[in-house]
Amino acid sequence: MRMRLRLLLPIILLLSCGALAHDQGEHAEWYRGLKVPGTGASCCNDKDCMPTDYRIRNGLYEVPVGFMWVVVPNARVIKNVPNPVGRAVVCRHGETIFCFVPIAEGV
Numbered sequence: 001m002r003m004r005l006r007l008l009l010p011i012i013l014l015l016s017c018g019a020l021a022h023d024q025g026e027h028a029e030w031y032r033g034l035k036v037p038g039t040g041a042s043c044c045n046d047k048d049c050m051p052t053d054y055r056i057r058n059g060l061y062e063v064p065v066g067f068m069w070v071v072v073p074n075a076r077v078i079k080n081v082p083n084p085v086g087r088a089v090v091c092r093h094g095e096t097i098f099c100f101v102p103i104a105e106g107v
Contacts, residue, residue, distance in 0.1 A: 027085055034091060034099050037078055043091035043099035051087040054102070061100055063090045072100040 034043035043049060052063045054072075061072040072090070078101045083089065091099040 030084055031089070031091075034078065034081075034089075034101065036098055037075060043078075044093075048093055048098065049089055049091040051085055052090040054088045054090075054100075061088075061102065063088075063092075063097070063100065065092070065095050070095050070097065072097050076100055077102070 031049045032042070034049065035041065036043055054061050054063050055069065056062070057069075060074070061077060062069040063072055064070075076097050076099055078099055081101060083101050083104055085101075086103070088103050089099075089101040090097060
């Protein structure tokens with residue numbers, strides 16, 4: 001089952017690209033360079049990635065989706081990557097989170 005998911009994830013990501021249109025201007029190249037941790041697959045491009053608010057509850061990141069907070073799986077958190085946006089960034093389609101980049105801690 002896990003292997004099947006790894007094989008299907010890149011296909012799902014490709015199909016979902018463009019589902020959410022967000023113009024990221026000067027940071028578009030950075031967004032396109034984001035990779036799903038552990039897979040090397042693209043988080044998509046600037047179309048599914050956007051600045052976001054977030055909170056930490058019980059040691060886990062959560063991001064707002066509509067009127068609810070969705071837990072970001074630890075496996076989807078991109079760490080130790082400079083974030084030029086100045087806010088946390090989430091790449092998602094609906095409630096499915098592909099990648100999350102927190103703001104640089106200590107900034």
